[in-house]
Amino acid sequence: MPTVSLREALRQAIDEEMARDERVFLMGEEVAHYQGAYKVSQGLLQKYGDRRIIDTPIAEAGFAGIGIGAAMVGLRPIVEFMTWNFSLVAYDQIANNAAKMYSMSGGHFHVPIVFRGPGGAAHNLAATHSQALETIYAHIPGLKVVMPSNCEDAKGLLKTSIRDENPVIFIESEVMYGEKGEIPEGEYTIPLGVGKKIREGKDITIVSWSKVLAHVTTKAADQLIQGGIDVELIDPRTIKPVDLDLIINSVKKTNRLVIVEEGWPFAGVGAQISHEVTNRAFDYLDAPIERVTQEDVPLPYAHNLEVASLPNVEKVIRAAKKVLYAD
Helix, strand or coil, X not given: CCEEEHHHHHHHHHHHHHHXXXXXXXXXXXXXXXXXXXXXXXXXHHHHCCCCEEECCCCHHHHHHHHHHHHHCCCXXXXXXCCHHHHHHHHHHHHHHHCCHHHHCCCCCCCCCEEEEXXXXXXXXXXXXXXXXXXXXHCCCCCEEECCCCHHHHHHHHHHHHHCCCCEEEXXXXXXXXXXXXXXXXXCCCCCCCCEEEECCCCEEEEECHHHHHHHHHHHHHHHHHCCCCEEEEECCEEECCCHHHHHHHHHHHCCEEEECCCXXXXXXXXXXXXXXXXXXXXXXXXXXEEECCCCCCCCCCHHHHHHHCCCHHHXXXXXXXXXXXX
């Protein structure tokens, strides 16, 4: 299988879908002549021209609204936000127009649009540029939320998202764009709502996604396994819809659950998963569910405080040992 970077995997997905369907186009700040703020769209302007690779002003509410309108009349826009933090400027468009249009039109208007770009913390970007916003968008009926943790999933999930008839929130990780991984040769897609079991285990289930899975949870699982704790590691891949059956069946086997996420603790994605597992598999739990999240504060700028605020390997190991009564 060929090895590519995450940005190349995303570019391939966009390129292939634009070649397959002339209704697909990309718009956003610096996606065209600058070749993309993170070079995801590099080379696409030269291939498809400025009617399908469109530079926009710094006006997220404006170009998000244009994208929604284009989707309503039959096109399939990909709207890139330079960062998901800037999507808050367009929140009204996403939450009140994209998400609700199909329902409020009585099914007359589909909105097949993908909003994509990097989310979460990077390195010392301070509170307003480091937010994990997936729980905000997953809260809204009508939106699907996708968060890949590797190159193979990024390409396959993005292709599926572009083909979906509903608005999709596609959140990447800025610090993962240069990371490399193998992807299958040829055409492939990955269905939304289907998670992936990264590791098979019997002692404890750990659920995590995106950058935190790749950079933190996997390392913690490695250390736990070296210490004799058999970890079952699950990547939901899509936050909404989330593959609850995969998670619950795992918990029924291991009887213990730790959820690791970059978002804040209050009303987080992990809180919803915890509720669903408690509701459907309470009698299988041998310990209360533990969650590892960012601290409930705006993310500090200072490096040492940023590190202390975010999930890390030690916090995950501590949570795992707690549910195993081994701390």
